[in-house]
Amino acid sequence: MAPALIDWRKRFTGKARALVLPGSAEQVAAVVRLCAAEGVAVVPQGGNTGLVGGATPDMSGNAIVLSLRRINAVRSLDKLNNTVEVEAGCALQNLQEAAARHERLFPLSLASEGSCTIGGNLSTNAGGTQVLRYGNTRELCLGIEVVTPQGEIWSSLNGLRKDNTGYDLRDLFIGAEGTLGIITAACMKLFPKPRGTATALCALADLDATPVLLEHALNHFGALVTAFEVFSEECLRLVLKHFGARRPFAKSSAHYLLIEISGHEEQARTEALLTEWLGREAEAGLVLDAVLAQTLDHARQLWNLRENISEAQAAEGKNIKHDISVPISAIPAFVTQTDALLQGIAPGVRMVCFGHIGDGNLHYNVSPALDAAGDPEPEAQFLARQDAVYRLVHDQVARFGGSISAEHGIGQLKRTEITRYKSPVALGMMRAIKHALDPAGIMNPGKLL
Amino acid sequence: MAPALIDWRKRFTGKARALVLPGSAEQVAAVVRLCAAEGVAVVPQGGNTGLVGGATPDMSGNAIVLSLRRINAVRSLDKLNNTVEVEAGCALQNLQEAAARHERLFPLSLASEGSCTIGGNLSTNAGGTQVLRYGNTRELCLGIEVVTPQGEIWSSLNGLRKDNTGYDLRDLFIGAEGTLGIITAACMKLFPKPRGTATALCALADLDATPVLLEHALNHFGALVTAFEVFSEECLRLVLKHFGARRPFAKSSAHYLLIEISGHEEQARTEALLTEWLGREAEAGLVLDAVLAQTLDHARQLWNLRENISEAQAAEGKNIKHDISVPISAIPAFVTQTDALLQGIAPGVRMVCFGHIGDGNLHYNVSPALDAAGDPEPEAQFLARQDAVYRLVHDQVARFGGSISAEHGIGQLKRTEITRYKSPVALGMMRAIKHALDPAGIMNPGKLL
Numbered sequence: 001m002a003p004a005l006i007d008w009r010k011r012f013t014g015k016a017r018a019l020v021l022p023g024s025a026e027q028v029a030a031v032v033r034l035c036a037a038e039g040v041a042v043v044p045q046g047g048n049t050g051l052v053g054g055a056t057p058d059m060s061g062n063a064i065v066l067s068l069r070r071i072n073a074v075r076s077l078d079k080l081n082n083t084v085e086v087e088a089g090c091a092l093q094n095l096q097e098a099a100a101r102h103e104r105l106f107p108l109s110l111a112s113e114g115s116c117t118i119g120g121n122l123s124t125n126a127g128g129t130q131v132l133r134y135g136n137t138r139e140l141c142l143g144i145e146v147v148t149p150q151g152e153i154w155s156s157l158n159g160l161r162k163d164n165t166g167y168d169l170r171d172l173f174i175g176a177e178g179t180l181g182i183i184t185a186a187c188m189k190l191f192p193k194p195r196g197t198a199t200a201l202c203a204l205a206d207l208d209a210t211p212v213l214l215e216h217a218l219n220h221f222g223a224l225v226t227a228f229e230v231f232s233e234e235c236l237r238l239v240l241k242h243f244g245a246r247r248p249f250a251k252s253s254a255h256y257l258l259i260e261i262s263g264h265e266e267q268a269r270t271e272a273l274l275t276e277w278l279g280r281e282a283e284a285g286l287v288l289d290a291v292l293a294q295t296l297d298h299a300r301q302l303w304n305l306r307e308n309i310s311e312a313q314a315a316e317g318k319n320i321k322h323d324i325s326v327p328i329s330a331i332p333a334f335v336t337q338t339d340a341l342l343q344g345i346a347p348g349v350r351m352v353c354f355g356h357i358g359d360g361n362l363h364y365n366v367s368p369a370l371d372a373a374g375d376p377e378p379e380a381q382f383l384a385r386q387d388a389v390y391r392l393v394h395d396q397v398a399r400f401g402g403s404i405s406a407e408h409g410i411g412q413l414k415r416t417e418i419t420r421y422k423s424p425v426a427l428g429m430m431r432a433i434k435h436a437l438d439p440a441g442i443m444n445p446g447k448l449l
Numbered sequence: 450m451a452p453a454l455i456d457w458r459k460r461f462t463g464k465a466r467a468l469v470l471p472g473s474a475e476q477v478a479a480v481v482r483l484c485a486a487e488g489v490a491v492v493p494q495g496g497n498t499g500l501v502g503g504a505t506p507d508m509s510g511n512a513i514v515l516s517l518r519r520i521n522a523v524r525s526l527d528k529l530n531n532t533v534e535v536e537a538g539c540a541l542q543n544l545q546e547a548a549a550r551h552e553r554l555f556p557l558s559l560a561s562e563g564s565c566t567i568g569g570n571l572s573t574n575a576g577g578t579q580v581l582r583y584g585n586t587r588e589l590c591l592g593i594e595v596v597t598p599q600g601e602i603w604s605s606l607n608g609l610r611k612d613n614t615g616y617d618l619r620d621l622f623i624g625a626e627g628t629l630g631i632i633t634a635a636c637m638k639l640f641p642k643p644r645g646t647a648t649a650l651c652a653l654a655d656l657d658a659t660p661v662l663l664e665h666a667l668n669h670f671g672a673l674v675t676a677f678e679v680f681s682e683e684c685l686r687l688v689l690k691h692f693g694a695r696r697p698f699a700k701s702s703a704h705y706l707l708i709e710i711s712g713h714e715e716q717a718r719t720e721a722l723l724t725e726w727l728g729r730e731a732e733a734g735l736v737l738d739a740v741l742a743q744t745l746d747h748a749r750q751l752w753n754l755r756e757n758i759s760e761a762q763a764a765e766g767k768n769i770k771h772d773i774s775v776p777i778s779a780i781p782a783f784v785t786q787t788d789a790l791l792q793g794i795a796p797g798v799r800m801v802c803f804g805h806i807g808d809g810n811l812h813y814n815v816s817p818a819l820d821a822a823g824d825p826e827p828e829a830q831f832l833a834r835q836d837a838v839y840r841l842v843h844d845q846v847a848r849f850g851g852s853i854s855a856e857h858g859i860g861q862l863k864r865t866e867i868t869r870y871k872s873p874v875a876l877g878m879m880r881a882i883k884h885a886l887d888p889a890g891i892m893n894p895g896k897l898l
Binding site for chain 2: 224449
């Protein structure tokens with residue numbers, strides 16, 4: 001049971017009466033009815049890769065952990081309806097592969113895809129690298145099967161693209177982090193498998209031009225733009241150091257943009273389109289230099305520069321993470337102002353800022369300052385500033401009308417924090433809904449609300 | 450006050466204490482607080498173009514009608530964030546035009562766009578002709594401003610594409626038909642203005658091949674497919690008769706497909722792509738004949754053949770309408786079976802079947818039988834079968850896992866009908882949510898639930 005009682009980042013540990021592994025939605029319902037009758041809390045768990053402690057029980061030892069991992073089949077795939085019915089415990093990668101076997105794309109893609117589950121993706125409304133084109137997990141879902149806190153089963157797995165017969169219960173359960181019931185299966189959208197994909201890395205003089213560059217890309221390529229990721233020189237430096245990669249350009253730049261376009265165009269034309277656009281943006285001075293991936297392996301190398309940032313940063317010791325969003329147009333001003341304010345309260349800290357610019361979502365991380373010898377300040381000294389850093393960054397996010405949790409959710413980590421930033425009216429409605437659907441409060445207590 | 454007391458189809462009339470026309474969200478909130486204190490029901494109304502009586506008060510005369518029509522500004526438009534903040538009473542067409550003035554597309558498009566309002570579109574989660582590419586109104590909305598049944602204001606207008614900080618309240622209000630609160634403003638997504646648009650009408654031998662033809666189109670064009678509408682020869686015959694249009698092909702066919710592709714490709718290439726595809730599908734035998742629009746005006750003429758069906762049918766007298774959806778792959782079997790069953794209970798009735806095949810959404814309408822002289826059966830005789838026809842069609846929809854209201858909502862019209870088809874678990878959750886957010890039941894009583 002031990003691995004189920006600690007979260008992936010090892011920040012939260014808990015106790016449980018049992019780890020329960022039902023094999024069907026009916027068995028989940030039977031377990032929940034028993035827990036409801038006995039007043040036992042239920043903590044649903046998928047791949048246990050969440051970043052906010054949402055799937056870890058508390059220390060009371062009253063709860064059971066209910067794992068969905070045995071309920072993991074791809075039940076059926078309808079090519080003409082472009083849908084797949086899949087059980088909650090199915091690993092995201094298995095679902096991607098099932099779609100690919102039928103010449104379809106399931107576009108959700110994130111670092112933990114080998115072990116995270118589609119049920120967890122739905123319960124946290126996971127984001128990832130293709131949200132710009134295909135939306136968050138919410139937008140990819142047409143229906144769900146749910147076990148309610150009363151142990152009843154409600155299903156909306158019919159694969160309908162239009163159904164205006166009442167309140168949107170589906171979207172209420174999506175992103176509810178298991179606090180309103182347990183998602184046991186879902187009907188997800190599929191897309192045509194892209195015929196061509198072109199990937200390029202660009203060197204940028206600064207962050208200021210990125211919203212304009214995004215505008216140019218969207219106006220030029222429309223729905224072909226599937227990724228638009230930006231990271232700073234500090235991010236690149238960390239990846240080069242810890243992953244032994246080669247610097248992609250002769251000179252260093254302030255920021256880098258990873259752009260991917262993919263869709264119905266053939267491979268050669270997809271590449272030609274991106275090349276032509278890069279030339280035009282270089283002439284306009286928005287792009288300093290660019291490299292177009294020549295092979296699939298080359299594209300993977302460019303992606304690795306982006307995807308290994310978190311791990312490279314972790315290799316240097318603790319850091320202070322923020323998963324935030326602001327309007328895309330506000331990104332440059334937000335970063336400039338907040339960087340400056342942070343130097344005021346934590347002189348010398350290094351900004352490891354990267355993210356999904358196309359969604360207005362930044363992973364705005366802070367690393368310890370370095371001393372004259374190039375060594376980081378002592379961890380205790382750095383972490384003593386953690387709460388002040390959170391406060392400053394999140395207050396700035398609020399000032400720019402942003403969100404303090406763009407894609408990771410609330411869980412245990414930000415449960416108190418949201419009461420500072422979320423409207424009391426919204427919190428009141430959330431509590432009323434929680435009480436209406438789970439009056440006994442047995443579903444994942446101590447999370448989100 | 451009279452026009453506010455009857456619905457657009459003139460099927461529902463009601464009484465009201467007053468028609469109230471507030472000028473701001475704060476005034477809406479003040480009115481609602483007064484109504485809450487006095488136990489007066491509030492019926493929100495936008496353009497009053499709904500098809501299910503959702504904006505018409507009941508006959509008790511207790512309610513006020515609260516019109517949003519004075520709260521109608523386009524507040525601001527952020528080109529770099531691709532968003533527009535708009536008030537609920539803004540007519541859909543005004544919003545489309547505001548977007549166009551800034552070189553952007555607001556893609557929601559439906560027959561009543563000149564008078565329906567964005568608040569009404571949101572409260573009914575309106576569909577229309579471009580759902581296949583851009584989604585329903587729900588998918589076009591990033592945030593809303595709402596007055597709660599307690600007269601408080603909650604706003605989420607920040608234009609964020611990612612925000613995982615709690616329950617999805619936005620989507621709960623969207624499609625709730627004003628029964629949970631009053632939407633006073635919204636932040637809507639914008640898209641690049643398409644550079645090219647190509648429209649074609651195709652003659653089809655039957656309905657059976659349409660899901661495969663849709664598959665071919667999506668695989669070939671990807672996100673360029675913006676409309677995929679099908680209608681039968683009977684629909685065309687009605688439009689030609691009542692609108693004096695010319696038959697588009699020398700020979701008649703069983704069905705017709707209106708396909709539109711649009712997006713980032715230049716006009717000439719967009720047309721070339723569609724022409725090439727049409728040739729290929731004709732060779733494969735899936736398309737019997739096709740005409741590509743040569744001018745904007747020609748495209749408008751082709752669209753009119755599709756868009757004038759409802760009015761042409763209305764010109765012939767009463768008909769029995771169904772707004773249904775099934776999985777796209779099930780459309781041919783659903784229509785074949787249901788057509789045959791209807792002839793069993795209502796011999797000779799004519800099927801006027803058309804709709805958004807790309808969304809699985811059919812307007813499956815039934816016209817009176819004709820006698821030997823070509824005259825329709827007496828209206829009373831025809832309408833005496835209405836309930837039996839509804840029952841048969843909706844039971845068939847349920848058999849195919851479909852929805853009895855794909856895009857029009859429930860309102861008063863289908864309020865009893867959903868209790869037959871919707872899961873008791875779902876209805877129970879809907880009632881619990883309604884009671885949690887509006888315990889006094891003052892928001893649009895007698896609608897939806």
